[in-house]
Amino acid sequence: xxxxxxxxxxxxxxxxxxxxxxxxxxxxxxxxxxxxxxxxxxxxxxxxxxxxxxxxxxxxxxxxxxxxxxxxxxxxxxxxxxxxxxxxxxxxxxxxxxxxxxxxxxxxxxxxxxxxxxxxxxxxxxxxxxxxxxxxxxxxxxxxxxxxxxxxxxxxxxxxxxxxxxxxxxxxxxxxxxxxxxxxxxxxxxxxxxxxxxxxxxxxxxxxxxxxxxxxxxxxxxx
Numbered sequence: 001x002x003x004x005x006x007x008x009x010x011x012x013x014x015x016x017x018x019x020x021x022x023x024x025x026x027x028x029x030x031x032x033x034x035x036x037x038x039x040x041x042x043x044x045x046x047x048x049x050x051x052x053x054x055x056x057x058x059x060x061x062x063x064x065x066x067x068x069x070x071x072x073x074x075x076x077x078x079x080x081x082x083x084x085x086x087x088x089x090x091x092x093x094x095x096x097x098x099x100x101x102x103x104x105x106x107x108x109x110x111x112x113x114x115x116x117x118x119x120x121x122x123x124x125x126x127x128x129x130x131x132x133x134x135x136x137x138x139x140x141x142x143x144x145x146x147x148x149x150x151x152x153x154x155x156x157x158x159x160x161x162x163x164x165x166x167x168x169x170x171x172x173x174x175x176x177x178x179x180x181x182x183x184x185x186x187x188x189x190x191x192x193x194x195x196x197x198x199x200x201x202x203x204x205x206x207x208x209x210x211x212x213x214x215x216x217x218x219x220x221x222x223x
Contacts, residue, residue, distance in 0.1 A: 015046065015047075017044070018042065018043060018045075019043060019222060020040070020222060021042065022039075022040045022219070022220065022221045023039045023040060024220065025218050026038070026187075026189075026216045026218025027216070027218065028058070028191075028214045029214060029216075030212055030213060030214035031213075033060065034060065034061055035058060035063075036058070037056075037057065038056060039056040040055055040056070041053065043075060045075070048076065049075070049077075050075040051072075051074065051075070052071075052087075053070070053073070054069075055070045056069050057069060064093075065093055065094075067091070067093040069089060070089070071088070071089040072087050072088055073086060073088075073102060074087055075106075078105075083106045084105060085102065085103070086102060086104075088100065088101065088102060089102050095160065095162070096160050098122045098123065098124065098126070100121060100122045100123070100128075101120070101121045102120055103119050104117055105118075112136070113133055113134070113135050114134050114135070115131070115132070116133075117132070118130055118131075124158075126154070126155075126161075127155035128153060128154045128155070128158075129152070129153045130150065130151070130152050130153070131151050132149070132150045133148070133150075134146055134148040135147055135148075143177075143179075144176070144179065145175075145176050146174070146175045147172075147173070148171075148172070148173045148174070148175065149170075149171065149172050149173075150169075150170070150171040151167060151171075152170075153166065153167055159202070162199065163199055164196075164197045164198015164200070165197070165198055167197060168195065168196060168198070168199040169194065170194050171192070171193045172191065172192050173189060173192070174190055175187045175188070175189030175216065175218075176189060182222075183222055183223060184219070184220075184221050185219070185220045185221070186217075186218070186219050187216070187217075187220060188216060188217055189216040190213060190215055192211065193212070193214070194212075195210045
């Protein structure tokens with residue numbers, strides 16, 4: 001029976017697969033801040049353990065990227081709905097580079113809210129955290145409305161990065177996409193971003209805006 005059970009395990013419980021999801025590839029149009037942004041992730045592995053890679057960033061047109069982030073994570077399924085993720089994150093951009101240790105959770109909360117939360121500890125000892133939540137509301141078979149929220153926190157001031165302690169930034173967005181096929185969906189949307197607390201003070205000192213509304217035009221795709 002042992003050889004037969006091993007065959008069943010390999011054929012039904014040990015299948016390796018992968019996916020690449022370009023969740024956001026968009027042009028952002030706002031007052032004095034036209035540019036582009038992206039958010040993508042991919043994974044490869046089995047049902048329990050996977051290699052998970054995430055990247056996101058933003059830039060103004062014709063300029064060097066303001067912020068680029070890449071994460072390489074080990075993903076461990078805790079149950080059918082939730083995953084534990086741990087690994088490294090590397091930041092690039094116009095400011096100082098940072099390397100972070102990452103510990104987070106990713107999964108599907110009740111009522112089909114997708115949650116992604118993580119704690120970051122940098123090579124300089126900075127402790128930050130982020131939580132993201134989004135929900136796909138199907139209006140028709142092809143038309144999907146997606147509200148999304150992102151909150152960023154810091155345990156201390158990080159002056160060289162312009163981050164203040166506490167709740168540092170908040171983003172609220174709404175995207176409406178049309179799925180020609182499940183793998184390809186253009187969208188339009190709006191997003192409001194705001195710096196808060198000490199982060200707002202840093203931006204005022206540097207003569208930057210505290211936030212505002214952006215109009216979004218983009219594509220969501222996976223393969």
